Amino acid sequence: MNVLYLLETMAGAGASEAMRRHLATAKRETSAATLIVSDLLDYSAERVPMSASVQLADLVTEALSVVPPPTGVEVVKHVEPDTEINADRDQIRQVLLNLITNGYDSMPDGGVLDVSVRSAGDSAQITVTDTGMGMDEATTSRIFTPFYTTKSRGIGLGLAVTKRVVEAHGGTISMQSTPSVGTSFTVTVPTADTMASVPK
Numbered sequence: 001m002n003v004l005y006l007l008e009t010m011a012g013a014g015a016s017e018a019m020r021r022h023l024a025t026a027k028r029e030t031s032a033a034t035l036i037v038s039d040l041l042d043y044s045a046e047r048v049p050m051s052a053s054v055q056l057a058d059l060v061t062e063a064l065s066v067v068p069p070p071t072g073v074e075v076v077k078h079v080e081p082d083t084e085i086n087a088d089r090d091q092i093r094q095v096l097l098n099l100i101t102n103g104y105d106s107m108p109d110g111g112v113l114d115v116s117v118r119s120a121g122d123s124a125q126i127t128v129t130d131t132g133m134g135m136d137e138a139t140t141s142r143i144f145t146p147f148y149t150t151k152s153r154g155i156g157l158g159l160a161v162t163k164r165v166v167e168a169h170g171g172t173i174s175m176q177s178t179p180s181v182g183t184s185f186t187v188t189v190p191t192a193d194t195m196a197s198v199p200k
Contacts, residue, residue, distance in 0.1 A: 001030055049088035049168050056083045056117045056124060063096040064115070072110025079117040085124050085191050091165045092189070098158045099128040099185050106132030106183060123171070124191055129184040135177040143175060 004027050011019055057079045069075050085092070096115075103113045111131035118125050135143065144163045166173045171189035 001027065001034075004030070049091055049165075051086050052089060054085050054087050054089045054092060056085065056126065057081055059089065059093055059096060060115055060117060060126075063093060063100055067097055067100050067104070069113065070104055073104055073107055074112045076112060076114045077116070078114065080119060083117050083119050083124050085189050087169050087189060088165075092169070095162050095165055095187060096126070096128075098162045099126075099187075102158065102185075103128055103130035103132065103183070106130050106134075108132075111182070119191075120188065122191055123188050126187040126189070127184060129182060131182040134179040134181050134183055136179050140175060140177050144173075 004023060008015070008023055011023075015023075060077065060079055064075060064077075100113065100115070107113070107130055113131075114127070114129040116125075116127045116129075144159050163173050166187050166189065169189050171187060173185060173187050175183065175185050177183040
């Protein structure tokens with residue numbers, strides 16, 4: 001990617017249409033390869049969570065700043081302030097990023113992404129809901145299966161990694177989806193430090 005950036009800079013305004021097209025293709029395919037490698041590394045790492053205090057409101061704001069909505073997508077937040085959990089901040093951040101980007105991907109023609117956080121007894125619930133394409137029953141039954149994907153890019157490890165991270169924190173993840181209506185993922189994580197061993 002660094003070399004491609006340098007080539008673009010060197011070519012400048014004098015680059016031919018063919019050169020710009022080839023550079024764009026190289027950047028796009030390199031990004032796709034990077035995503036695949038990243039997913040494989042995340043899935044194979046099996047890193048034990050490192051517990052610390054995490055303010056979910058701050059984490060949601062950070063995640064949305066890292067992956068801002070594409071054109072046509074509106075983000076709505078319903079986040080209870082001072083909702084705190086003991087968790088691995090980086091891993092829960094990755095869970096949020098995975099769910100948010102999945103929501104964006106399901107709304108190619110635009111829509112609304114709702115991110116909510118609320119306390120629920122001794123747990124905190126994070127819900128990410130989109131108004132996108134939704135999924136049929138055959139897809140929802142396999143959505144957390146490693147290497148299963150309906151996307152043209154990626155290899156189907158994002159949600160498998162998400163589920164494993166949530167369970168390693170002693171939590172659960174559930175999903176509801178209706179074709180042509182949208183999908184909602186709910187992550188429930190204990191507020192206390194009740195992390196489980198990372199499943200093999």
